[in-house]
Amino acid sequence: MNKYSRILTQDITQPASQAMLYAIGLKEEDMAKPQVGIVSTGFEGNPCNMHLNQLAKYVKEGVQSVDLVGLIFHSIGVSDGISNGTDGMLYSLPSREIIADSIECVVNAHFYDGVVAVVGCDKNMPGSMLAFGRLNRPAIMVYGGTIAHGEFGGRRDLNIISAFEALGEYIAGKISEEEYKGIIQHSCPGAGACGGMYTANTMASSIEAMGLSLPYNSSIPAESPEKYQDCVRAGKAMRYLLERDLKPKDIVTKQSIENAITLVMALGGSTNAVLHYLAIAKTFGIEWNLDDFQRISDKVPYIADLKPSGKYMMEDVHAVGGTPAVMKYLYECGFIHGDCMTVTGKTVAENLKDVASVMSTSQKVILPVETPIKRNGHIQILYGNLAPEGAVAKITGKEGEFFEGTARCFDGEKELIEGIKQGRVRKGDVVVIRYVGPKGAPGMPEMLKPTSAIMGAGLGKSVALITDGRFSGGSHGFVVGHVTPEAAVGGNIALVRDGDIIRIDAVKRTIDILISEEELATRRAQWKKPHVELKGMLRKYAKLVSSASTGCITDGE
Numbered sequence: 001m002n003k004y005s006r007i008l009t010q011d012i013t014q015p016a017s018q019a020m021l022y023a024i025g026l027k028e029e030d031m032a033k034p035q036v037g038i039v040s041t042g043f044e045g046n047p048c049n050m051h052l053n054q055l056a057k058y059v060k061e062g063v064q065s066v067d068l069v070g071l072i073f074h075s076i077g078v079s080d081g082i083s084n085g086t087d088g089m090l091y092s093l094p095s096r097e098i099i100a101d102s103i104e105c106v107v108n109a110h111f112y113d114g115v116v117a118v119v120g121c122d123k124n125m126p127g128s129m130l131a132f133g134r135l136n137r138p139a140i141m142v143y144g145g146t147i148a149h150g151e152f153g154g155r156r157d158l159n160i161i162s163a164f165e166a167l168g169e170y171i172a173g174k175i176s177e178e179e180y181k182g183i184i185q186h187s188c189p190g191a192g193a194c195g196g197m198y199t200a201n202t203m204a205s206s207i208e209a210m211g212l213s214l215p216y217n218s219s220i221p222a223e224s225p226e227k228y229q230d231c232v233r234a235g236k237a238m239r240y241l242l243e244r245d246l247k248p249k250d251i252v253t254k255q256s257i258e259n260a261i262t263l264v265m266a267l268g269g270s271t272n273a274v275l276h277y278l279a280i281a282k283t284f285g286i287e288w289n290l291d292d293f294q295r296i297s298d299k300v301p302y303i304a305d306l307k308p309s310g311k312y313m314m315e316d317v318h319a320v321g322g323t324p325a326v327m328k329y330l331y332e333c334g335f336i337h338g339d340c341m342t343v344t345g346k347t348v349a350e351n352l353k354d355v356a357s358v359m360s361t362s363q364k365v366i367l368p369v370e371t372p373i374k375r376n377g378h379i380q381i382l383y384g385n386l387a388p389e390g391a392v393a394k395i396t397g398k399e400g401e402f403f404e405g406t407a408r409c410f411d412g413e414k415e416l417i418e419g420i421k422q423g424r425v426r427k428g429d430v431v432v433i434r435y436v437g438p439k440g441a442p443g444m445p446e447m448l449k450p451t452s453a454i455m456g457a458g459l460g461k462s463v464a465l466i467t468d469g470r471f472s473g474g475s476h477g478f479v480v481g482h483v484t485p486e487a488a489v490g491g492n493i494a495l496v497r498d499g500d501i502i503r504i505d506a507v508k509r510t511i512d513i514l515i516s517e518e519e520l521a522t523r524r525a526q527w528k529k530p531h532v533e534l535k536g537m538l539r540k541y542a543k544l545v546s547s548a549s550t551g552c553i554t555d556g557e
Contacts, residue, residue, distance in 0.1 A: 034242050035069045037112035039103050041124045046079035048121035048193040052144050055231050056118045062235020075102045080122050081160050085449030093444050094541045097554045099127025104134045114138035114238050125203035126276035132248040133283035138241035139248050140343050141213045142234045143204035145222030146314035147192030152182045160194045163187040168456015192222030196307030198473030201314045202269030205323045206260035211251045211342035215351050219322035221315050240345050252284045255337040262335050265300040265377035270473025271392045278551030290381045290390045297377030303367045308476040309396045312365045320365050325358040333369050384512040389484035389549045399478040401506040403464040405430040407496050416450045427462035430502040434493045436469035437486025438552045442542035448472035468493050482548040495523040
């Protein structure tokens with residue numbers, strides 16, 4: 001790119017286009033400058049996103065400082081924390097597609113030369129990645145950062161999951177109503193995404209490892225003074241990307257996705273990463289399937305003592321050197337591809353050259369690979385007669401690796417919550433929540449409220465939970481999600497009955513209902529698909545969405 005010329009000059013020569021741009025305050029000399037779309041998913045109703053519109057202004061400051069034109073526009077966001085456990089959660093995963101569609105729409109319609117996405121809550125990050133893959137023009141993601149920990153009643157480790165688990169404790173009579181309300185009121189003290197290694201921090205850190213955000217972006221907390229400079233430098237970096245025409249498909253390769261998933265496994269990240277990276281790979285035209293996650297899980301140890309199953313939060317990762325310090329250690333141990341290109345215009349190895357390994361300081365957040373929490377990854381891909389197309393288990397090693405128990409079936413999470421209140425869930429049960437898949441719910445809602453209620457009720461170590469829905473990054477316990485085919489399309493999870501024996505073996509990676517094929521066939525012949533009345537976007541989503549085993553995409557063949 002010539003220093004002062006737009007890449008897409010042929011698209012901006014129309015008199016009407018120029019007239020519109022003069023109207024917004026551009027000058028004659030601006031007309032030849034590259035235009036950068038800065039998309040914010042900011043909105044007031046969610047701590048993850050409440051500060052993003054201001055961060056977008058900081059990005060614009062950086063863009064303008066290197067003689068580019070920065071133009072802010074907006075996409076949507078859905079708060080997973082607010083919508084979890086309600087019908088609002090039906091809209092969470094579909095929002096990923098709306099975010100991708102809207103970014104693609106505005107950037108293509110207005111001929112922007114590049115795009116910076118300023119994002120916060122869970123679906124914001126993968127939504128922007130899908131847009132980057134479709135557009136394939138210079139792009140950077142800026143993560144709004146993680147929230148600080150909350151404090152109440154002598155506890156200094158509160159976070160969003162504390163509020164959900166408090167519900168189970170309150171139902172079980174373990175805490176008073178005053179304590180319950182106190183925990184809720186103090187779990188989230190300000191701006192930033194949920195503080196543990198939940199989906200937002202999982203996706204942000206892994207996208208940094210993949211190369212589409214600047215070093216340290218994912219680990220700088222939302223309310224840190226460093227976040228301002230982080231945003232400005234992202235804006236400035238667009239100059240470099242445009243001059244060299246360095247595009248997302250030059251950066252995202254099979255090896256860079258392997259780097260991303262390596263970090264997910266090492267940090268104990270959310271199972272939602274499976275859905276999102278299946279979709280990202282498909283959008284970028286990269287061969288990738290469920291077995292690739294297992295391949296990486298088999299070799300990468302789980303070394304981060306982070307919530308939900310551990311002790312620390314993302315702000316603690318920042319305090320011990322941030323995401324680059326963790327990447328440097330993994331690179332030194334041979335788990336990271338150093339030759340992958342990044343948005344800095346340098347390779348991963350070049351970015352990490354002067355970074356100190358997280359092991360160079362005294363800290364307890366990240367364990368040595370010789371003494372990990374688990375010698376392989378916590379995400380395990382299971383197959384069996386309950387999931388012939390695959391299921392995703394989150395096995396940290398703390399909850400065991402084998403469970404055989406009696407099925408207790410619930411058609412949706414509301415039924416389960418009532419079942420817990422009524423004492424229907426007992427030790428030794430395998431809780432089955434079904435008809436909550438991408439088509440069945442629709443929208444594949446997270447089962448955070450059920451897992452948190454089970455934990456709060458003191459059943460976390462004595463029951464397993466399987467579902468054709470998905471889990472929050474904050475879910476923990478013996479949980480298996482993404483069971484495919486889902487119940488709504490006649491998958492075998494729809495045929496399970498109370499009292500059946502279900503066996504889950506995370507070592508052999510199997511998940512089976514212990515009945516004969518003949519009995520399954522008989523039940524299948526008797527099964528009738530439940531009718532769900534849908535309208536609007538959920539109706540469109542249910543018609544278009546693919547299976548969880550292929551990433552729940554809506555623009556596939």
